[in-house]
Amino acid sequence: MKLADRERYSVAYFHxxxxxxxxxxxxxxxxxxxxxxxxxxxxxxxxxxxERVTTRRILAEDRLEILARMRESVPxxxx
Numbered sequence: 001m002k003l004a005d006r007e008r009y010s011v012a013y014f015h016x017x018x019x020x021x022x023x024x025x026x027x028x029x030x031x032x033x034x035x036x037x038x039x040x041x042x043x044x045x046x047x048x049x050x051e052r053v054t055t056r057r058i059l060a061e062d063r064l065e066i067l068a069r070m071r072e073s074v075p076x077x078x079x
Contacts, residue, residue: 012049022034036070036074042064
């Protein structure tokens with residue numbers, strides 16, 4: 001097997017059309033238990049890319065507080 005002759009670069013692209021969405025677990029869990037998609041996605045992104053400019057900006061601009069407000073305002077009908 002031959003490796004590539006030159007260095008390759010990759011780009012992570014995320015398209016999230018319904019960032020404020022909330023989901024209930026498929027089985028089990030309490031009726032009020034929901035997963036806020038935007039919080040889940042942001043947490044995953046920050047864990048995977050801790051040194052990226054976007055992660056630093058989320059922290060510097062206190063964007064996690066915005067997510068907390070979004071999570072609290074999710075109507076029960078959307079969950």
